[in-house]
Amino acid sequence: MAHADEPPAEVRLPATAWAVLGILAFGEELTGYEVRQWAEHILRFFYWSPAMSQIYSELKRLEQVGYAASREVSGEDGRPRRVYAITDAGRAAASDWLAHAPVEPPALKHGPLLRVWLGHLADPDRLREVVTQHRDRSADLAAEADEARRAAAAVSGWAYPELVARWAVRYHTAERDLAARLLDDLDELVASGRAPDL
Amino acid sequence: MAHADEPPAEVRLPATAWAVLGILAFGEELTGYEVRQWAEHILRFFYWSPAMSQIYSELKRLEQVGYAASREVSGEDGRPRRVYAITDAGRAAASDWLAHAPVEPPALKHGPLLRVWLGHLADPDRLREVVTQHRDRSADLAAEADEARRAAAAVSGWAYPELVARWAVRYHTAERDLAARLLDDLDELVASGRAPDL
């Protein structure tokens, strides 16, 4: 019963595919490698950065469903590189996804906290070490997110990425502070003698 | 060259397997169903709760490598249920994992923020809706984590779960506040007319 005027059949894609398409949606023709760099640049602060090989396969899939188009160009050195761009159908599909797809709740897998939760099986010094590392890494991430924020602020039309980068700075700063407070709680627990034994 | 006094060969398991083993490590004999309930009770606040079917297969794997043991008991109604308990080898392996395994950095996949990042493809009202829902869900999660904290505080020997629950309350409260601030930023952006068009 299909006829020509129907809207295009919706393709169900994982959020990672939309993230990759989103990178293309900022308008430039990009190689898989460059998509990866963009992901590293900003996406990683709020959305797990996919592996290189997955980016290549997502790009291939996006092209198959018509949301991206690729062409082979020769780089400065004459070697061929494949660049991808979002298509009109891709832009429409992304808009539709934003407008209508149910929003998955944030998924968190917090390795350091998992360790603390099992603290009764560990040496308290090891727990301190784990949480301290997490605190310091969070501080680094906050600083890096702030750089990304400044970079976004310098580009016109990047107001939303700038907002998200601002959120990311606050998020990782909060993570740093939460880790610091957890460290205090840990110290207090050990000092009080209420820590369950190994 | 293997001989009898070597430490047991280390088995490489995904963090989810350690999480399931960790639930058993709190000491009781549990059915797969009950493991799931514990995961829902506390784990979900800081570590993505695995699907029921995955819990069953992780339990099976843990038994295969000798970290858990199961036996069939008959429930009150006479129907058979399989209960799992951690073994000494499992406890030792979990301690070893805590002490030595590299700690994976927290993995975050933030669906709502991914949408905001692609805000130029969406209607501003839709973005408000997405972030508002996230803010309210975070508030709910903080309240639920606080209940879990109170429950943990009532059990002696649960000092570490209590610490983690306290962290979870703060974390989800922070998420709520970050969402509220993002909402303000969003409003300001739209009011200023700098929001890129659809």
Next chain:
DNA sequence: CGTTGCATGTAAGGTGTTACATGATTAC
């Protein structure tokens, strides 16, 4: 008499990673 909860799994398939393979260019 239908829904929810308890309880246990299997099968299929999708998602995502690691390892492998290749090769040029640039920086130390």
Next chain:
DNA sequence: GTAATCATGTAACACCTTACATGCAACG
């Protein structure tokens, strides 16, 4: 020279979810 970066993929595998299948008990 050798390490890092650019650049592109394939193959194998591990992880994890969804859908399916089953059946009893309790509640309304």
